[in-house]
Amino acid sequence: MASTDTKELLRRTQETRERRQVRGQGAPSGRPRLPTAAWVCFGVALLNAIVWGLITPLFQVPDEAGHVAYVQRIAETGKPPAGKFDVQHFSQEQRKLIDAIRWKAVQRRKDVRVPGTAGYQKSLQRDVGTLYDRWNRGGYTTDTNNPPLYYFGAAGLYHLSPWTSLPDRVHLLRLFSALLAACTVLLIFLFLRELLPGTPWAWTVGALAVAFQPMFAFTASGVTSDAVLYLASAGVFYTLALAFRRGLTVPRGLAIGAFAAVGILSKMNMVGLAPGIAVGLIFLVFRDGRRRRSEAFDGAVAALAVVLVPLGIYMLLNSTVWDRGLYFASGVQGPTGIPVPGATETASANLSDAFNYMWQFYFPRLPSMNSMFGFYPLREIWFNGFIGEFGWLDTKFASWVYDLALVVAAGVVALATRELIAMWSVIRTRLGELITYLTLIGGLLVLIGGVSYIARIGGAPGYEQPRYLFPLMALYGALIAIAARGAGRRYGPAAGVVLVCVAVAHSAAAMLLTLTRFYG
């Protein structure tokens, strides 16, 4: 199998070069069409995300109320919020809506359903039909530190909406998010096409597993800048894989930079992928011979320029026009001078504690380490959270579902490991690519762990969620696709069918759980 893949890799590389030469001789220059399966994955992800948007009540996706306030601020004033602590963050219209739907009574309280009597409906219609002020003062929410790219796009849609009441506009914005989720799945399909060129059926399996991952679809269907972050990170994975397989050129460098720029101008978490992107570009430049190295170098410079120029413009606007900090609106806590509640002196982060914390945040505690958590984060935050914690982390499956999921996950990991061992000779020829993906993972984990560590020193309650890892969904798709291949040439496609059906069953159960939690 290993040699077949190497041959396939070689064949496709030669094909690409040949195609380039033929085009130069004036042959038809039509762009290669996407396979039908790619459009199917796109359509499935779109439908699935629309369903999540329809069944989740308004503002019950984490931080959605803050994101909507940000969109409304830009739509009504043209400026992103400055994030000041002493001014109102919601508009009068949003405050009235939040009161009318009894958001605070329902949020984080799993036994409290949304109100739903006929009398309530009349008063809700009356409230929604009343004209209230739509602008807000741009006060602090957990979302105001986000860069504004997603919100400018959403604000445009807010104005294009044929309906003017806030709930209808939020539903339209959720459709926009569903479209972004579908594009993310499409990019993951394309990433898998580059990663596993010899196994077309596995591309569909991996992409569909992502489309039906319920926490991904639930989060990405809400009004949230995470939707653009997921798209941008999937794009980075795709374009890096493309460059690793077909060489780094200026257009590919521009594409890598464009996705990175979109991510970094939408959410700070993209910074976690920056070391991986840098390592990838370095490998791409230095792996080629001297003749092609200059072309790859131009591609890397193009990538860097596409990130730095818009980032510079954004920082300039932030500090001169919008009355915000350089990158964040109201700044973020650094590793020193951390105010501790109930203490007069501030605290500072230190390296050994940070390492200790981050290790236990993601891995089993080593015997020499002091216990940092009263629970097991790998299982309770990351695994259980990935399987399903809907609403504001308040809606969970019965505990046996997580245990069952652990068994399924163990099977998937075993199959994937089997395949990776079988493919080791091919992987060795693509070591640079592997190191790039590992650096992308490591960078994001360190960023999330670091932010969490500093927040805990400051006495903040833990609110870590697996959605912070969704910029790595392309690798989740790869894991599922590789696991299906691990079942062997004979049974691989059938194993892929079963894995997708398990994902569909998981998604259906999650939707029913959400529906009954809020309306049951």
Next chain:
Amino acid sequence: MRRRLVAGAAGVILIVAAVIAFALDSNPVKAGTNTVEPSVPSVFLGPDARHCQRISRIPADATRVQVIVTRLIEGARRLRVEIVDSGKVMSSGTQLVTPVVNRIRVHPHTVAARRAQICFSNPSKGRIAISGGPKRLPGARGKNGDKRLIASVIFLRHGSASWVSQTGPIADRYANAQTGPLGGWAIWAAALLALCAAGLAIWSIVFLPGRPT
């Protein structure tokens, strides 16, 4: 192709089984709650102690009151619940309790009331801790941000019902929570779209790999 077809058929059976298992799962029928999440031990009852808290709305026809007992200390075993309206006990019940979820039967069934009280007492020895959370105090003090720890209470109706038997009320509640162009139709549209997504996905992985790309 045959193996993929067999796997697809098995997968569809798995999906249908998951949906049916969920739909037939029996749950107590909730009549209402006091919207307090049971997050911390909030009410502590010593021997013969009584704790009363206001309930803004008592639902009609509730037969049980669900509370979460966090701890039973020094042999405490029984918990008494009384629903009091205008100084008069409307429904009451006493029951042996165990740590975690307890459903205490009350007689007679509750009558719909507003601004009533629910009182807990410990008729035996020892101490009982009931789970609850902070809630803003009624009146002017609450506006200043004053909160008090109170017990989390859920009123349950007689028996239990599967989700499938509650399809009508769920659809009604959903419809009544929508505004504008969205209405009761949206939940059925969501179900249809979910079916289409699942069908399209299974079709694509069973049949598309055989076709030339």
